[in-house]
Amino acid sequence: MTRTVGQAKSDYKEPHWEDKGCDYEPSCLECTRPLDQCPDMVPKMKQRITKERKSMAIRACRADGFTVKEIAESLKISERTVTRALKGDKKI
Numbered sequence: 437m438t439r440t441v442g443q444a445k446s447d448y449k450e451p452h453w454e455d456k457g458c459d460y461e462p463s464c465l466e467c468t469r470p471l472d473q474c475p476d477m478v479p480k481m482k483q484r485i486t487k488e489r490k491s492m493a494i495r496a497c498r499a500d501g502f503t504v505k506e507i508a509e510s511l512k513i514s515e516r517t518v519t520r521a522l523k524g525d526k527k528i
Contacts, residue, residue, distance in 0.1 A: 464481070497510065
């Protein structure tokens, strides 16, 4: 989907996306292929999937007993990102 000349960026809206998977996997979140190899992936979908996969990894590490600092170091992200992903957890 491309913007037309004269159309403001704020007027451009990507279609609503549901994780219905593809011919290879039933869910984009469970897919093991790199996101740049998916022909159906649009930028907003890629951002959402990347964020969801990172959050799932953070929660999995936390469930394994890692501290916020250990999670941040192992995933090469900031402690603030880890804390935000775990927001709502009582064990932070």
